[in-house]
Every structure is written in C-alpha cells, then in structure tokens.
Amino acid sequence: MPDATLLRLRLPDGRSATLLLGDTTTVLSVDDTLVSSWDLSGRPYALVREDGTYRRGLNGHLLHKREASADGPRLRRRLSAEEGAVSVEAARHEAELALGASVAPKAVHRLERIVSMDAAALGEDAARFLDASGPVGILPPDQYLSLVVRLTEGCSWNACTFCRLYRDMPFRWKTPDELRAHVAALRGYFGESIALRRGLFLGDANALCLATPHLLPLLEILAAEFPDAPTASFVDAWTGQRKSVREWRACAQLGLGRVYVGLETGDPDLLAWLRKPGTPDDAVALVTALHEADVDVGVIVLLGAGGERFSRAHATNTAAVLTRMGLGPRDLLYFSELVDDPSLEYARHAAGAPDLQALGPEECARQREAVLATFHPTEPASPPRTATYDIREFVY
Numbered sequence: 001m002p003d004a005t006l007l008r009l010r011l012p013d014g015r016s017a018t019l020l021l022g023d024t025t026t027v028l029s030v031d032d033t034l035v036s037s038w039d040l041s042g043r044p045y046a047l048v049r050e051d052g053t054y055r056r057g058l059n060g061h062l063l064h065k066r067e068a069s070a071d072g073p074r075l076r077r078r079l080s081a082e083e084g085a086v087s088v089e090a091a092r093h094e095a096e097l098a099l100g101a102s103v104a105p106k107a108v109h110r111l112e113r114i115v116s117m118d119a120a121a122l123g124e125d126a127a128r129f130l131d132a133s134g135p136v137g138i139l140p141p142d143q144y145l146s147l148v149v150r151l152t153e154g155c156s157w158n159a160c161t162f163c164r165l166y167r168d169m170p171f172r173w174k175t176p177d178e179l180r181a182h183v184a185a186l187r188g189y190f191g192e193s194i195a196l197r198r199g200l201f202l203g204d205a206n207a208l209c210l211a212t213p214h215l216l217p218l219l220e221i222l223a224a225e226f227p228d229a230p231t232a233s234f235v236d237a238w239t240g241q242r243k244s245v246r247e248w249r250a251c252a253q254l255g256l257g258r259v260y261v262g263l264e265t266g267d268p269d270l271l272a273w274l275r276k277p278g279t280p281d282d283a284v285a286l287v288t289a290l291h292e293a294d295v296d297v298g299v300i301v302l303l304g305a306g307g308e309r310f311s312r313a314h315a316t317n318t319a320a321v322l323t324r325m326g327l328g329p330r331d332l333l334y335f336s337e338l339v340d341d342p343s344l345e346y347a348r349h350a351a352g353a354p355d356l357q358a359l360g361p362e363e364c365a366r367q368r369e370a371v372l373a374t375f376h377p378t379e380p381a382s383p384p385r386t387a388t389y390d391i392r393e394f395v396y
C-alpha cells in the first residue's frame with residue numbers, strides 16, 4: 001500500500017480510533033475492537049463487531065460468522081440486507097463520528113462518501129450491481145476479490161446431482177459486442193472502487209468450455225481492456241480436455257493464468273453416480289495440457305460424496321489421480337465438503353440409503369487426511385497449497 005495514510009483520532013464520544021486511508025480501501029478501527037473496511041466507493045465489505053465478523057457482498061447480502069466462545073457456539077448465517085442493516089449502520093455511524101474528528105482533506109472526502117452510503121443508498125447500489133453484473137453464483141475462495149466478468153451465463157451441463165447453482169439460468173455466451181457492453185457496465189458500476197479487485201475471473205460455471213474460435217476474440221477484448229490483469233476461470237474436465245496445448249497457450253498469452261477444475265473424485269464409478277460427465281482420466285489430460293501451456297491449476301475434491309458406500313474408493317482413487325496430475329507448488333488443491341441440502345437431487349438419491357448419506361465433518365476431515373496420505377506431489381518438498389473450499393462462505 002504505497003500511498004497509505006494512518007491517522008489517529010479521538011472521536012467526539014471519547015473513544016480512540018485509527019483511520020487507514022489505503023490506495024484500495026478505507027479501514028476504521030475503534031478502540032482496537034470494532035474494525036470496518038470500505039471500498040473506495042464507500043461500500044462496506046468487511047466488519048468486525050462485538051458479535052462476530054460480517055462480510056458484505058455487492059448484492060447487499062451478508063455472511064455473519066462467530067467462533068465458539070463463552071458467549072455461544074460457532075455461528076455462520078446468511079443475512080439479507082435488512083437483517084444486516086444494524087451492523088452496517090453501526091459502522092457507518094462510526095465513520096460519521098470519525099468525520100467529526102478528522103480534518104485531513106483526504107480523510108474527509110473518503111468519510112463523506114462512506115457516510116453518504118446509508119441503507120437506502122446501499123440498496124440502490126446493490127440494484128445497480130445486479131443490473132451491471134447479474135448474479136455471481138460461486139467463486140473459488142482465493143478469487144473473492146476478483147472482478148467477475150461473465151463471458152457466459154449459467155452452466156453448459158447443469159445436471160450434476162450435488163449442485164443446483166445455475167439450475168434456473170439457461171446457458172448462454174456473450175458476443176463480442178455484448179462483452180464490451182458488459183465491461184463498460186462493470187466499469188461504470190465500480191468506478192474507482194475497481195482498485196480493490198485483484199484480477200479477472202471469467203464467469204460463470206464453465207466459461208472456458210467455449211470453442212476456441214469463440215473464446216479467443218472474447219479474451220482479446222479483455223486483454224485490451226485489462227492489460228496485465230491475472231485471469232482465472234473454471235472449466236470442467238470433459239470439455240476442457242478437448243482443447244490442445246496450443247489452444248491453452250493462446251489463452252495464456254491473453255492473460256489466462258489459472259484454471260479451476262472440479263475433479264470432485266478420482267473414482268469413475270462415483271463420478272458417474274454423481275452424474276458428472278467425463279472421467280478422471282479427462283481431468284488428468286486437462287491438467288497435463290494446462291501445465292504444458294504454463295497455466296496453473298486449482299483442483300477441487302468433493303469430500304463426503306457418495307457417503308460411506310464410496311468412501312474408500314473415493315479416497316484411494318482421488319489420491320492416485322491427483323498424483324498423476326503432477327501438481328506443483330504453484331497449483332492449489334481444494335477440499336470442498338458436500339453440502340447436505342434436501343433440495344438437491346443428490347439428497348433424493350441418498351434418501352433411505354444410510355450408506356449414501358453425506359459424511360459428517362469429522363468423517364470428511366478423515367477422508368481429506370486419507371487422500372493426502374497417499375497423494376504424492378511432484379515436488380515433495382514443495383507440494384501444492386491445500387485449502388478448504390466451503391461454498392457456504394462464498395461472498396462476492
């Protein structure tokens with residue numbers, strides 16, 4: 001943060017505060033306990049309050065989390081804008097107090113903007129976001145601060161039994177003119193707050209499935225609009241493996257640096273049972289081609305899938321497939337727990353069969369350990385980074 005300025009303040013109510021004016025964010029800390037972060041348009045995006053942490057998405061919804069303590073058990077809940085308004089408004093009020101205590105012109109400008117974003121203004125802002133972007137279904141956890149550019153909408157397959165992220169959204173892709181208009185709308189919405197966005201993520205579920213003659217002109221538009229922006233996207237193995245190393249290289253030359261692959265499992269029988277097309281071998285071929293094109297990968301494993309019935313084959317075959325992928329230190333390995341949602345087709349398949357119920361959190365943790373115990377990274381001293389991918393914590 002080369003231009004960051006730190007101001008120490010005494011608020012009119014006597015509390016002490018520090019105000020950080022960064023080049024992408026404004027952060028106010030009151031009594032070292034209440035910490036609020038806003039983007040450069042004055043939208044709150046992360047709050048630390050007495051009752052836990054809040055992350056606010058651009059659509060106005062919030063995720064409230066609290067670790068287990070003497071005050072109560074661990075908590076994680078999604079809030080509507082109305083449900084989160086008290087916490088958001090409390091942070092805005094602290095900014096108002098800081099405005100009364102601060103004379104630095106740069107601080108006054110930032111704080112005035114934050115204070116102007118009351119509940120009504122934030123509501124209008126969320127509607128403007130949805131107009132410019134449309135809904136964003138899911139992102140890998142390391143991409144929450146990317147700028148999501150939706151080359152496609154929905155999922156080209158839309159039939160995996162454990163997923164209904166895009167069920168109500170027909171799959172389509174944007175023409176070059178539509179993409180230019182989409183980028184202009186995003187720039188108009190974000191304004192200077194685009195500085196908080198660290199790279200591009202190409203939405204939605206499977207943007208890279210587009211045939212190369214359709215895909216490259218779209219990537220060329222983005223490379224011209226956002227030169228040097230690191231670019232990432234999802235692709236599924238059965239469509240991704242159709243592209244050659246040469247085609248992936250062409251994408252990499254236009255900025256593509258990382259591709260996330262929903263492997264789910266290395267067990268072909270479980271994959272078929274989950275109704276995800278393709279095979280684990282497709283995923284190995286895809287990752288091998290991406291590596292040859294110098295594109296890093298993020299591979300996602302679905303813990304608990306297939307319950308007890310598939311548990312052993314899932315762990316053993318997933319470890320073997322991950323080993324064959326030749327994952328290196330620049331790659332990511334994500335473990336995502338199956339979310340037990342009765343509205344999923346998965347739940348209907350599993351109903352009445354106890355050995356098909358999703359495993360509990362402790363059993364999933366053991367499954368993760370079992371995979372890692374027999375997975376052999378290419379460079380044992382520098383394995384890929386592993387992390388948890390909890391779709392219940394997604395906020396954009």
Ligand code: SF4
Pocket residue numbers: 155156157158159160163164165166205236262276
């Ligand atoms: S898991 Fe991926 S491929 Fe399957 S339906 Fe969901 S978004 Fe589509």
